[in-house]
Amino acid sequence: MTLDRRQILAAGLTLGAMSLFPGMSWAQARKLVFATFTGSWEEAHRDVIVPHFRKATGNADIALDPMLSVDMIAKVSAAKANPPIDVMLMDPGPRLSVIGQDLAAPFPVDDSKNYKDLLPVAQLPEGPGIFFQAVGITYNPEKVKTPPTSWDDLWKPEYKGRVGITNMNSTLGTAFMVELAKTRGGGENDIEPAFAALKELQPNLGAVAPNPGALATLFQQGQIDISPGNFNAIQILRARGVPVEFAKPKTGTIAFLTTAHITKNSPNAKLAAALIESAMAPEVQTKLMQAPFYVIPTNSKVQMDGDIARMIAKDQEELKASFVFHDWSVINQNRAGWIERFNKEIKV
Amino acid sequence: MAALQSTRPHRSPEPQTAAETAAGTASEATAKPAGVAVTLDGITHRFGASTAVDNVTLEIKAGELVALLGPSGCGKTTLLRILAGFQAQTLGRVVIGDRVVDSLPPAGRGVGIVFQNYALFPHMTVAQNVAYGLEARGAARDAVRARVEAMLGLVKLDAMRDRFPKQLSGGQQQRVALARALAIQPSILLLDEPFAALDKNLRLDMQIEIKQLQRRFGITTIMVTHDQEEALSMADRIAVLSRGKLEQFGTPEDVYDRPGTLFVNGFVGSANQLRGRVVRASGSVAEVALEAGTVLTAVTPDAALAAGDPAILCVRPENLRLATEAAPQQIVGTVDLALPLGPVVVYEVRTADGGKVKVTEPRVAGAALRAPGTPVRLQPVSPQTCRAFAVPAGA
Amino acid sequence: MTAITAPGLAGPATAAWPRIGREWTLALPLAAFFAVFFVTPLLLLVAVSLYADAEMTRFGLDQYIRFFGDTFNLAVLGSTLLLGVKVTALTLLFGYPLAWLYTRSGPRMQSALILVIILPLLTSVVVRTFAWIVILGRDGIVNNLLLSLGLAETPLRLLYTEGGLVAALVQVQMPLMVLPLITTLSRLDPNLLDASAALGAGPWRGFLKVTLPLSLPGIVAGCLLTYAAAVTAFITQSLVGGGQMLFMPQYIYQQTITLHNWPFAAAISIVFMMSVLGVVMLFNLLGRASKGYVHA
Structure with a gap:
């Protein structure tokens, strides 16, 4: 044997210790910490928002720390007096927790140049909406020849064993169930029709994915x-050549607003506000809207084009008309x- | 052992045979069954490019105790493993009794084996260890119990039957191993360095005990050892091996007194090896002019020496005596060192050419040792004790 | 027979007893580490589990009553513990021959085998788990093979099934089983099996009567590690098991991260931990029994 167990153990312990204390190597003072989302979000924010922010602030130090909204809440609520994060991104559900637990400082609306240009739905003083996420029907155009137009299409017998959903742990899974209830006479206060519908969907269900990321990879696996x-x-899948398309259901695209919040007691509150200001700027949101990011803008001055214009809405008017929002305080x-x-x- | 045929299935003692024999009492066990003859016929074994055993032929008589003697790496253990069936030889045949056993697994060969480290099953008691082979052969429970009692009585371990191997001394462990091997009534007993793990006092006791058991059973026994004294004291015949080759196969007296090769002469016992050149050779006798300055008459076992050939003459220290008067065929020198060893004194004598010769002399109580520097004359007790060999290549 | 003394046997045994010196102080840093990072959070966990409501305003055993009052919760616990048993049994079944093969191989083959055995440890569990998604998918390797061999007419559902999950866990946890087994089997004297064969036992009898009982300590150690790792394998359980198969780790995650119900999550964590501990102690008892058996 060339590797003895002691060596492996030692290496393992070293690696373990390093991952336990990632901050072991810090030496500098506190940078602005922007807790973004993982994956392509981090990429988009680093490539577009960060340069804009640094230009606006004279090269202020900034670090991106990608994680889930719920993890941001956990981290901040564990150290309320000295939060390790300055700017948090929130989906609508977690956003209410942030407000409820008083973890965010209000955004200085009056000093903001871009705030008033946001669509009214995004003008939230606790933390403005910096982009939308949209949930519709995703499908493989090679297998599904007629583009779906309605949520009801998932129940078509031809899709036996070919339908995927996620469980309700995710925002996506919960929003889908609420929308299902809404299209069948229920709503945020009456989920019964959704469960009934899901029972009927069972023969078609090919997979219940543990999270939206896993659901997306299932298209790749066929x-x-x-x-x-x-x-x-x-x-992301389209960029890698996986045949996936997005269709708007005729009852509307489920939309969530992603909001940015200044963490309460942040030592970098001014810089945090500047970062959010950059994230709202029309030139930033325009760039984010284009390939390869396709982030749906909240600033009304952004001119829709490309895939977003084709698949989501050609302008702000159509966007307002086709987006459905759910009441997450009830949810x-x-x-x-x-x-x-x-x-x-x-x-x- | 019953008549053995080559067509026999490989579970050699069939269940009922084992049961019958197992029912035997200790007195029956001590009756003298005839052992079987064993023939190793042209055995060669190669590991990759190296040859561990090179064309060894041995004919072992029924009831004989044969020692395979040689330094480590000489192929003796490989030969034992081939005989037991743990390894298949590259060439040659193994015949046990009148059966060619080459295609038989160890269980079918009727061999009992005692390993160097005894290989007792550590998780079984003494009794369970002894019963293992009987149970494996499907003997009835009562028969097994009776046979185990008989075997434990034989090796005087009745009181230890429920102990585990770790709770026993080395000698006791060896006796368990022996009882376990003999319980299945093997036709051959194989012993792999059986005494190597025992300390010196215990070793002699166990040698006597095993020799007695072997005599009583008349079981053909083959023992692997690197210890020449062990081989000389225990074996009926000794096969000396070196580098996979059989050097000599003979009685202890043959091997010791009439070594057939230079290797045997050097490996078994100690010998002065004196360089010289053949002056005259006729038949199996040669006169060798030694570099030490004397001409000695010697026996030439390989008869290949001719006048003028370089030769090595071997003579054992105890076969030289210290002469008082000058005579022909004497080696002249001076005492360099005296080593009193109790019954004898060993003198190291420096010869005219600067070489050294050892000689032993019985020690008489109170007699003074010969002081270093004393001139002495050494004379072989007889020409038969001097043996001349060709100089091996590279020596 | 003269009196038999065996200093060679008694010697090492007594020498092996370490004299108690100041060496124990070497363990202090680790002890402190455990106290700060393991014992303290554990006590906190117990404390949190004793809140009666999700808002943590009053104390009570409500969370435990809620857990044991609902057969659904017991079913989740049961299926998790059973998953561990299935994975452990299969890992042993496949791992034992592998470990045995290792001990019987030449040095070159051993290096190759150890690489194969260790390799899973050198890749991230997430990567290994995604590899299983590729293997088990509808369009995956297994299904393509079955279809091209004509063994199935339509692709089988393998991903997000318990069978798929068990297969993935068996592979992922294999080193934990094989390494202790190799250690035990390598220490077995090869002469024991030769002795068994010469005494007339066939290979199976030799295995059952000699190899298997003597390798029991390794089996127990391997099972212990595999079991503990399999029941708590959150990533593999969720990614290969899918969203509708609920095991304890996901259940805890769901209650904390999605629902912020810390007291209930803490309570089910405690229940889960005690259950696993119970199984582990059972293994340990077996292990101690087998050790007594082997080293009596």
Whole structure:
């Protein structure tokens, strides 16, 4: 044997210690810490928002720390007096937790140049909306010849075993269920029709993915051909040549607003506001809207074009008309019960 | 052992045979069954490019105790493993009794084996160890129990039957191994360096005990050893091996007193090796002019020496005596060192050419040792004790 | 027979007892580390589990009552513990021959085998798990093979099934089983099997009566590691098991990260930990019994 166990153990312990204390190598003072989302979001934010921010602030030091909204909340609430994060990105559900737990400082609306140009729905003083995420029907155009037009298409018998969903742990899974309830006479306060519909969907279900990322990769594996999906998640697959398309259901595209928040007690509050200012700027949002990022803008001055104009909305008017928003304050109250029910009832 | 045929299935003692024999009492076990003859016929074994055993032929008689003697790496253990069936030889045949056993697994060859480290099953008691082979052969429970009792009685371990191997001394462990090997009534007993792990006092006791058991059973026994004293004291015949080749196969007296090769002469016992040149050779006798300055008459076992050939003459220290008067065929020198060893004194004598010759002399109580520098004359007790060999290539 | 003394045997045994000196102080840093990073959080976990409500305003055993009051929760716990048993059994079944093969191989083959065995440890569990998604997918290697051989007419559902999950976990945890087994099997005296064969036992009897009982300590150690790793393998369980198969780790994750119900999550964590500990202690008892058996 060339590797003895002691060596492996020693190497393992060293690696373990290094991952436990990633900050072991810090030496500088505190940078502005921007907690962004993982994957292509981080890439987009680093390539577009960060340069704009540095130009505007005279090369202020900034670090991106990608994670999920829920993890941001966990980190900040664990150290409220001295938060390790200055700017947080929130999906609508977690956003309410941030406000409820008083973890965010209000955005200085009056000093802002871009805030008033945001679409009204994005003008939120607790933390403005810097982009939209859209959930519609994603499908493999090689297998699904007629582009779907309605959520009901998922129930077509021809898609037996070809439909994928995620469980309700994710925003995507929960929003899909709420929308399902809404299209069948229920809503945020009456999820019953969604569970009934899901029971009918069972023969078609090919997979219940643990999270939206896993759901997207299932297209790549050919495991599923049609599913509710996030517009941005499929752009990554499209860029890699996976045949996936996005279709708007006739009842509307489910939209979430992603908001940016200044962490309460941040030592870098001014820089944090400057970063959010950059994220709202029309030139930043225009650049983010284009390939390869395809981020849906919240600033009304941005001219829609490219895939976003084709697949989401050709202008702000159509966007307003086709986007459906859910009431996450009601959803949050009911979600625990729904998840428990989903755990128990949905088996494939 | 019953008549053995080559067509026999390879579970050699069949269940009922084992059961019958197992039912035997200790007195039956001590009766003298005839062992079987073993023939190794032209055995060659190669590991890759190296030859571990090179065309060895041995005919071992029924009931004989044969020692395979040689330094480590001489192929003796490989030969034992081939005989036991743990390894298949590259060339040659193994015949046990009148059966060619080459295609038989170890279990079918009727061999009992005692390993150097005994290889007792550490998780089984003494009794379970002894019973293992009987149970494997499907003997009835009562028969197994009786046979185990008989075997434990034989090796005087009745009181230890429920102990585990780790709780036993080295000698006790060896006796368990022996009882386990003999329990299945093998036709041959193989011993792999059986005494190497024992300390010196215990070793002699065990040698006597095994020799007695072997005599009583009349079982053909083949023992691997690197210890010449062990081989000389225990074996009926000794096969001396070197580098995979059989050097000599003969009685201890043959091997010791009439070594057939230079290697045997040097490996078994100690010998003065004196360089010289053949002056005259006729038949199996040659006169060798030594570099030490004397001409000695010697026996030439390989008869290949002619006048003028360089030769090495071997003579054992105990076959030289210290002469008081000058005579022909004497080696002249001076005492360099005296080593009193109790019964004898060993003198190292420096000869005229600067070489050294050892000689032993019985020690008489109270007699003074010969002081270093004393001139002495050394004379072989007889020409038969001097043996001349050709100088090996590279020597 | 003269009195038999065996200094060679008694010697090392007594010498092996370490004299208690100041060496124990070497363990202090680790002890401190454990106290700060393991014991303290564990006590906190117990404390949190004793809150009666999700908002953590009053104390009570409500969370535990809720857990044990619902057969669904018990089913999740049961299926998690059972998953561990299945994975451990299969890992042993495949790992034992592999370890055995290793001990029987020449040095070159051993180097190759150890590389194959260690390799899974050198790649990230996420990478290994995604590889399994590729293998098990509808368009994956297994399905393509079955279809091209005509063994199946339509692709089988392998991904997000318990069978697929068990297969992936078996592969991912294999080194944890094989390494202790190799250690034990390598220490087995090869003469023991030769002795068994010469005494008339066939290979199977030799295996069952000699090799297997003597390798019991390695089996117990391997099973212990594999079991503990399999029941807590959050990443593999969620990525290969899918979103509808719920095991304890995902259940805990769901309650904390999605629902922020820390007291209930803490309570099910404690219940899970105690259950796993119970199984581990059972293994340990077996291990101690087997050790007594071998080193009596």
